[in-house]
Amino acid sequence: MAYRETAQVRARKDEVRTLILEAARGLVGQGGFRAAQMSAVAARAGIATGTIYRYFPTQSELFAELFRGSSQREVDAMQAAAAAPGPCAERLAGAVAVFIARALRNRRLAYALIAEPVDPQVEAERLEYRRAYARVLEKLLEEGIAGGEFAPQDPHLSAAALVGLLGETLLGPLVKSAPSARESAADAIVSLCLRAVGAR
Amino acid sequence: MAYRETAQVRARKDEVRTLILEAARGLVGQGGFRAAQMSAVAARAGIATGTIYRYFPTQSELFAELFRGSSQREVDAMQAAAAAPGPCAERLAGAVAVFIARALRNRRLAYALIAEPVDPQVEAERLEYRRAYARVLEKLLEEGIAGGEFAPQDPHLSAAALVGLLGETLLGPLVKSAPSARESAADAIVSLCLRAVGAR
DNA sequence: TTAAACAGTGAATCGCGGTTCAATCCTTAA
C-alpha cells in the first residue's frame, strides 16, 4: 500500500468535477445541450476529453446531473416565493412571476430545461422536475382551495395545467414579444393563472 | 423516346408513396418516431430501404410530411368544433373536448405529435402546428372577448396558454389517471380553460 | 528513493442508423 487518496487530492478532484459541470452549464446556457459535446466541454474546462469520463460515466449522466442542479435552483426559487406570507392568490402570483422573471433572464437555458429535445435519460429528469414545479403549485392550490380562496378543483391536475401554461407562453409568445412588452405580457400570464384556478 | 410515365405507373407510384406514409404512421402510432427507422418503415411497407429514397429525399422529409398530415387532421377536427353554432364559451368547451378525446384515442400518437423529442426539422413542423391550434383558439377568443363572453385579454397569449395547458394535462395527469376517471378529468380540464379565459 | 496506485491524455475506435449505388428487374414506345 503506497498510495491512498488524501484530502488534497480529494479537493482537487472536487474542483475538476465542478469545473466540468460549470463548463457544461456554460455551453448549455449559450447553445443548449446540443452545443455541449464532450470535446467542447473538455476544451472549455481546459482538460482532455477522456478526463470527463473519470468523473461521469456517460454524457447522459453529466447532463442529468447538470439538469438536476439547474432545475433545482428554479424549483427552490419558486418554492421560496410560494412560501411567502400572505394570501394564497398573492403567493401564486409571486411564484409565477418568479418563474417568468428567471426564465427571461436566461432564455437559452430556459429553453434547454423546458423544451429542447434531449435523450431519454435527460427527458426523464425533465419530467421529474416538471412534477417538482407542479408539486410546489399543488400545495399552494390545496391550501387556497381549503381556505376558499380558489375554486374547488383537482389541485394535481390544475398544478400540471399551470406548468404547461407557463412553459408554452414563455417559449411561445413571451420570448417573441418586444422587450418593452414583456412586463405587461408577464402580468397577463399571471392573470391567466389566477383566473384558471378561480382566484377571487 | 421509348419510355414515358403512364397513368398506370403514376397510380402505382402514388400507391407506394401512400404505402410508405402509412407504414411510417403505423410505426409512429405504436412506438413513436424513434420506432420508425427507415429499415423498419421499409419492412412494414414491404419494400426495400432504398426505395423510400425514391419518394422522400430524407427521413426528416418523410417525418415532416407525416407530421403535417396527422396534425392537420387534429387541427381540422378542432376547427370544426370551434366553428359550431352557439355561444363562444360552449364552442371553446367543445373544441377543447374534441382535442382531449382524440388525443386519448391514440395516446402514443398524441405523445409523438406533442412532446416526443424529434430532430429540428420536425420540431419546426411541431411549432407550426402548435401555432395552428393556437390560431383556432385565438379566433374564438377574439370573438368571445368582443362579445363580452370572455374577459378582456390578449387572445394571442391566451391561446398559446391554452395549448400549453392542454398538452401538459393530457400527457401528464390525464393519461396516468384510471380510465374510469378520465371523463371527469376531461371535464376538469375544460373547466380550467373556461375559467382561464374568464368565461362568464 | 522507490514502486504502487491512481489521474490525465487525446488519438483511435466504435456503434448506429441514415444514405448511397451498382446490379437487376420492369415498363413503354417504336
Added chain:
DNA sequence: TTAAGGATTGAACCGCGATTCACTGTTTAA
C-alpha cells in the same frame, strides 16, 4: 421484339460524436 428509361433492391458505406485505452505524469506511504 427490342432497347431506352426508369424503378427496385439491399448490402456496403459513411459521418458523427460518444467512448475507450495504452501511455505518460503525479501522488503517496514505506
